[in-house]
Amino acid sequence: MKKALITGVTGQDGSYLAEFLLEKGYEVHGIKRRASLFNTERVDHIYEDPHVENANFILHYGDLTDSSNLIRIMQEVQPDEVYNLGAQSHVAVSFEAPEYTADVDAMGTLRLLEAIRFLGLEKKTKFYQASTSELYGEVQEIPQKETTPFHPRSPYAVAKMYAYWIAVNYRESYGIYACNGILFNHESPRRGETFVTRKITRGIANIAQGLESKLYLGNMDALRDWGHAKDYVRMQWMMLQQDKPEDFVIATGKQISVREFVRMSAENAGITVEFSGEGVKEVATVTAVDNETAPGVKVGDVIVEVDPRYFRPAEVETLLGDPTKAKEKLGWVPEITVEEMCAEMVAHDLGKAKQHALLKKHGYSVAVAKE
Numbered sequence: 393m394k395k396a397l398i399t400g401v402t403g404q405d406g407s408y409l410a411e412f413l414l415e416k417g418y419e420v421h422g423i424k425r426r427a428s429l430f431n432t433e434r435v436d437h438i439y440e441d442p443h444v445e446n447a448n449f450i451l452h453y454g455d456l457t458d459s460s461n462l463i464r465i466m467q468e469v470q471p472d473e474v475y476n477l478g479a480q481s482h483v484a485v486s487f488e489a490p491e492y493t494a495d496v497d498a499m500g501t502l503r504l505l506e507a508i509r510f511l512g513l514e515k516k517t518k519f520y521q522a523s524t525s526e527l528y529g530e531v532q533e534i535p536q537k538e539t540t541p542f543h544p545r546s547p548y549a550v551a552k553m554y555a556y557w558i559a560v561n562y563r564e565s566y567g568i569y570a571c572n573g574i575l576f577n578h579e580s581p582r583r584g585e586t587f588v589t590r591k592i593t594r595g596i597a598n599i600a601q602g603l604e605s606k607l608y609l610g611n612m613d614a615l616r617d618w619g620h621a622k623d624y625v626r627m628q629w630m631m632l633q634q635d636k637p638e639d640f641v642i643a644t645g646k647q648i649s650v651r652e653f654v655r656m657s658a659e660n661a662g663i664t665v666e667f668s669g670e671g672v673k674e675v676a677t678v679t680a681v682d683n684e685t686a687p688g689v690k691v692g693d694v695i696v697e698v699d700p701r702y703f704r705p706a707e708v709e710t711l712l713g714d715p716t717k718a719k720e721k722l723g724w725v726p727e728i729t730v731e732e733m734c735a736e737m738v739a740h741d742l743g744k745a746k747q748h749a750l751l752k753k754h755g756y757s758v759a760v761a762k763e
């Protein structure tokens with residue numbers, strides 16, 4: 393039985409990857425952070441009571457800022473594959489907490505690679521690094537591929553740039569099977585609520601159910617190549633099953649704007665919107681509504697406004713990936729379109745919003761968390 397160790401197992405990708413590897417028959421170990429509340433919601437459905445004998449999904453307390461902890465876990469598990477998905481992964485937050493982001497995202501990667509070396513696991517343990525299209529930042533070529541030069545535009549992207557190169561360097565210096573997946577944005581109903589797609593699907597669902605009246609967004613012109621996390625974790629595993637370690641771009645090859653994602657999400661909730669105004673004055677107004685799915689909305693309501701607080705000191709305006717290498721060398725093709733993904737996310741968030749609306753109707757207080 394192969395053993396995998398996943399950092400960031402409680403995150404979006406970590407949870408899908410853990411499911412995927414368990415289905416493949418792996419013993420899966422994950423690192424979770426200590427928090428004052430349970431933070432395992434995304435993996436609770438696959439969690440096994442530690443009292444059960446031969447459990448094959450095992451969680452360890454740990455942190456990417458703690459070398460001795462990482463070495464101990466690595467020594468205990470002796471993994472065949474390490475997937476380094478743990479990160480302070482929010483670009484906007486990285487401007488607020490640049491040093492912490494560097495510590496976790498850059499130094500955390502170094503600590504894991506050093507643990508492999510320190511324990512003499514160079515020939516046994518394969519290493520996957522969660523690299524990112526944010527490395528391209530101010531894009532030098534459209535679409536972006538493995539050979540496109542990098543120009544990172546945030547403390548997050550700069551930290552991930554270090555992680556990218558240290559993985560390459562440990563491959564070249566010590567022969568470690570280390571590779572980078574340069575993944576473009578990927579989303580799902582498990583996406584963190586403050587990333588733009590989930591902020592939109594959740595906000596629209598709450599508005600449809602009358603729990604909120606307005607959604608505030610930043611740069612609506614930003615263009616992204618959005619795929620589904622399930623397709624992308626499959627690729628993470630495929631990258632570690634090759635004879636030779638290589639880096640791959642993972643993307644769909646299509647891009648849409650934040651504005652278009654708003655329109656699509658609203659349609660999925662039975663709301664038609666029209667955009668007017670420019671820059672910080674831009675709004676989305678309801679022009680038609682299906683009151684079965686959106687009883688909280690009427691024609692003429694302004695449901696989206698721009699708030700400059702969500703603008704970033706340096707923005708990445710456009711990203712579009714070219715996944716030809718992954719298609720040709722690994723036979724990987726994304727199976728879920730952005731339209732299907734958006735419909736899935738809205739349906740999921742509408743389900744939750746309906747539950748909250750029902751509780752509210754029966755007199756229970758419902759607080760909607762906001763950024």
Ligand code: NDP
Nearest residue numbers: 400402403404405455456477478479481522524575577578
């Ligand atoms: P999430 O933000 O959903 O998950 C991040 C995970 O990292 C969580 O499990 C989080 O724990 C954990 N984590 C954060 N800080 C630490 C720390 N100090 N020590 C240990 N673990 C920590 O990210 P995604 O699942 O979306 O992304 C996975 C990886 O892929 C990340 O590295 C991200 O930067 C990268 N990436 C993501 C893309 C995307 O579009 N999703 C695209 C390209 C790259 P907790 O649950 O406790 O917060």
Ligand code: GDR
Nearest residue numbers: 481483524525526576577586587588589609610611614702
């Ligand atoms: P990104 O994702 O920065 O690409 O990083 P995010 O969803 O945060 O932003 C995408 C684009 O939308 C614009 N935007 C907003 N973003 C947020 N979060 N909130 C808003 O209100 C808002 N309004 C507009 C942003 O400015 C941006 O242009 C994600 C993360 O998963 C990274 O970890 C990963 O490396 C990259 O994707 C690829």
